Amino acid sequence: QVQLVQSGGGSVQPGGSLRLSCAASGLIFSIWTVNWYRQAPGKQRELVTTISSGGVWTNHADSVKGRFTGSRDNAKNTVYLQMNSLKPEDTAVYYCNVRVTVQRDYWGQGTQVTVSS
Numbered sequence: 001q002v003q004l005v006q007s008g009g010g011s012v013q014p015g016g017s018l019r020l021s022c023a024a025s026g027l028i029f030s031i032w033t034v035n036w037y038r039q040a041p042g043k044q045r046e047l048v049t050t051i052s053s054g055g056v057w058t059n060h061a062d063s064v065k066g067r068f069t070g071s072r073d074n075a076k077n078t079v080y081l082q083m084n085s086l087k088p089e090d091t092a093v094y095y096c097n098v099r100v101t102v103q104r105d106y107w108g109q110g111t112q113v114t115v116s117s
Contacts, residue, residue: 001026002024002025002026002027002098002104002106003024003025003026003106004022004023004024004096004097004098004106004107004108004109005022005023005024005025005108005109006020006021006022006023006094006095006096006108006109006110006111007020007021007022007023007111008020008021008111009094009111009112009113010112010113010114011114011115011116012086012113012114012115013115013116013117014086014087014088014115014116014117015085015086016086016115017082017083017084017085017086018083018086018113019080019081019082019083020036020080020081020083020094020096020111020113021078021079021080022034022036022078022079022080022081022096022108023076023077023078024077024078024079024098025077027098027100027106029074029077029098030053030054030074030077031053032053032098032099032100033050033051033052033053033098033099034050034051034070034072034079034096034097034098035047035048035049035050035051035096035097035098035099036048036049036050036051036070036079036081036094036095036096036097037094037095037096037097038090038092038093038094038095038113039092039093039095040089040091040092040093043092045095046061046063046092047061048060048061048063048064048068048081048094049061049064049068049070049081050070051070051071051072051079054074055071055072055074058070058071063089064083064090066085067083067084067085067086068081068082068083068084069081069082069084070082079096081094081096083113086113086115087115088115088116088117089115090113090115091113091114091115091116092113093110093111093112093113094110094111094112094113095107095108095110095111096108
């Protein structure tokens with residue numbers, strides 16, 4: 001059974017930092033691209049960051065470029081999202097995702113990130 005278990009997140013003031021983690025089990029994690037999405041209240045889910053299987057390349061949404069960094073440790077079956085210079089508009093529930101096929105599309109449980117003064 002595939003599981004993606006998220007940790008991290010919470011509340012922070014504007015300009016602060018948080019790190020999200022997503023630990024995978026039940027699949028050969030190292031061969032799959034991992035995505036981080038977020039969904040703010042009343043908005044569609046947004047792709048934030050994509051991390052290649054080996055972690056060599058990442059792609060970030062324009063809204064987070066220069067502030068967010070995706071990485072992974074395949075030895076620990078874990079991916080990370082380091083979020084710096086957080087803004088109120090970053091407030092959302094964040095999800096990690098591994099899409100093996102359309103039918104095998106795995107999601108973490110979601111982690112709330114709140115940026116507020």
